[in-house]
Amino acid sequence: MALQYDAVVIGGGPGGYVCAIRLGQFGQKTLVVEQAKLGGVCLNVGCIPSKALIHASKVYRKAKDGAAMGILGQDLRIDLAKMVAWKDGITGKLTGGIGGLLKGNKVDVLQGRGELTGPGTLLVTLADGTTQTVQTKSIVIATGSTPIQIPGFEYDQETILNSTGALAVTELPATLAVLGGGVIGMELGDMYARLGTQVTVVEALDRVLAMFDPDLVRPVVQKQAKLGVKHMTGHKALRWEKTVEGKASLTVQDSKGTPSQLVVDKILVAVGRRPNSRALGLEKVGVAVDAKGFILVDKQLRTNVAGIYAIGDVVGNPMLAHKASKEGEVCAEVIAGHKGAAMDVACIPNVVYTDPEIATVGPMLFELEASGTKIRTGRFHFAALGRAMTANVTEGFARMICDDKTGVILGVQVVGAEASELIAQAGLAVEMAATAEDVALTVFAHPTMAEAMLEAALAATGHPLHQVK
Numbered sequence: 001m002a003l004q005y006d007a008v009v010i011g012g013g014p015g016g017y018v019c020a021i022r023l024g025q026f027g028q029k030t031l032v033v034e035q036a037k038l039g040g041v042c043l044n045v046g047c048i049p050s051k052a053l054i055h056a057s058k059v060y061r062k063a064k065d066g067a068a069m070g071i072l073g074q075d076l077r078i079d080l081a082k083m084v085a086w087k088d089g090i091t092g093k094l095t096g097g098i099g100g101l102l103k104g105n106k107v108d109v110l111q112g113r114g115e116l117t118g119p120g121t122l123l124v125t126l127a128d129g130t131t132q133t134v135q136t137k138s139i140v141i142a143t144g145s146t147p148i149q150i151p152g153f154e155y156d157q158e159t160i161l162n163s164t165g166a167l168a169v170t171e172l173p174a175t176l177a178v179l180g181g182g183v184i185g186m187e188l189g190d191m192y193a194r195l196g197t198q199v200t201v202v203e204a205l206d207r208v209l210a211m212f213d214p215d216l217v218r219p220v221v222q223k224q225a226k227l228g229v230k231h232m233t234g235h236k237a238l239r240w241e242k243t244v245e246g247k248a249s250l251t252v253q254d255s256k257g258t259p260s261q262l263v264v265d266k267i268l269v270a271v272g273r274r275p276n277s278r279a280l281g282l283e284k285v286g287v288a289v290d291a292k293g294f295i296l297v298d299k300q301l302r303t304n305v306a307g308i309y310a311i312g313d314v315v316g317n318p319m320l321a322h323k324a325s326k327e328g329e330v331c332a333e334v335i336a337g338h339k340g341a342a343m344d345v346a347c348i349p350n351v352v353y354t355d356p357e358i359a360t361v362g363p364m365l366f367e368l369e370a371s372g373t374k375i376r377t378g379r380f381h382f383a384a385l386g387r388a389m390t391a392n393v394t395e396g397f398a399r400m401i402c403d404d405k406t407g408v409i410l411g412v413q414v415v416g417a418e419a420s421e422l423i424a425q426a427g428l429a430v431e432m433a434a435t436a437e438d439v440a441l442t443v444f445a446h447p448t449m450a451e452a453m454l455e456a457a458l459a460a461t462g463h464p465l466h467q468v469k
Contacts, residue, residue, distance in 0.1 A: 002133040009140040010114040013040020015312030015324030016142030022332030024105030033114040039095040042321040045164040052087040057194040081170040116281035145273040145313035173265035181208030185270035193227040299342040301331040359423035362411020374404040378460025387447035393417035398452035407435035436460035
């Protein structure tokens with residue numbers, strides 16, 4: 001006998017569970033179908049566990065480098081197994097909390113793999129192999145994404161790791177090669193380097209974190225270099241083989257075609273992610289996807305098939321949890337019939353949790369310059385910031401980019417300590433179409449890291465305070 005619901009959400013990640021909670025609050029009888037654990041990649045093997053280990057590695061490094069502040073740690077050591085267990089405890093609490101939130105909003109959960117079989121109908125294959133038919137008015141696809149695998153570098157989570165395996169290692173490798181100098185590769189490579197691993201980043205492009213302005217990336221690369229990280233830009237990984245000693249002999253090739261060898265304990269493949277749009281039965285009901293497998297949707301998250309919606313990584317970039325959650329909220333509003341509901345945001349923040357951190361809202365400086373937009377900018381370096389000095393975190397700067405005529409803030413970029421926290425106020429300013437003058441007129445607490453934003457705004461108005469014009 002088929003189960004009957006007003007709405008079914010396939011996927012219980014940060015997009016799916018948020019969408020389901022909102023649907024429940026709007027009075028929709030809702031079901032979440034999740035084949036693994038609630039929370040998806042983000043809470044289980046992505047955002048939360050990675051940031052837990054990244055933070056732990058920063059705590060270790062700060063303690064180790066505390067001599068300048070009079071902190072001398074002679075016997076400091078790492079118990080990686082205990083660190084990973086601590087991380088797992090955090091994810092367990094959060095995923096359990098999601099289950100409670102869903103239940104509290106009268107949302108049902110069915111563990112299994114969902115597949116569309118017809119209009120308003122899906123078949124859920126349960127863990128024991130049995131199936132359950134579900135009928136519904138609305139279906140939301142929130143199935144997320146999976147790490148891209150390079151041919152010849154199949155994941156065994158022993159020698160060849162993806163991001164999931166890299167967060168579960170209980171014995172610190174002496175040497176690690178990271179294939180891919182994007183966000184995930186740089187974050188995890190940074191983490192391992194702080195813990196003492198000799199890290200080599202292999203990137204096919206001519207620079208790492210190529211989606212950001214070069215001056216934002218430079219402080220990160222410089223600090224990683226001090227940790228001994230080697231950045232092999234303009235190189236491609238060709239193949240690998242296991243040595244007699246059980247290590248991995250990796251062959252890479254530079255832009256001129258010249259090969260070279262790296263011998264490492266482990267290889268982390270972090271070359272991007274692909275959408276989980278396969279095996280969902282999309283072709284059976286005619287849901288359109290692009291050449292890369294991303295589901296095509298409009299601003300109301302509607303696919304080309306009536307009653308079917310999609311949100312999160314499966315609909316395309318940026319593949320960020322907070323973007324998925326916002327789409328989940330909007331999608332629920334659309335399904336509930338709220339007039340005017342649409343994915344219409346001025347900016348989505350982007351954060352890289354390296355040391356120092358990078359955080360941005362709005363377009364990059366190089367993008368605005370290439371478009372011919374007339375702009376003015378204000379920058380303030382953390383080296384001149386009192387709070388940064390007291391915390392011994394003086395690398396980096398904050399930059400505000402404004403429309404040259406109106407002063408409206410187009411984007412903000414921060415590279416430095418706590419950039420991930422500072423960017424929220426910048427996002428609010430952009431969303432409200434605030435001007436640099438608006439920010440400059442605001443009183444900021446002193447001493448704080450946030451004052452870097454005030455000083456950048458003052459510089460953008462042409463009247464800097466704590467720096468020479």
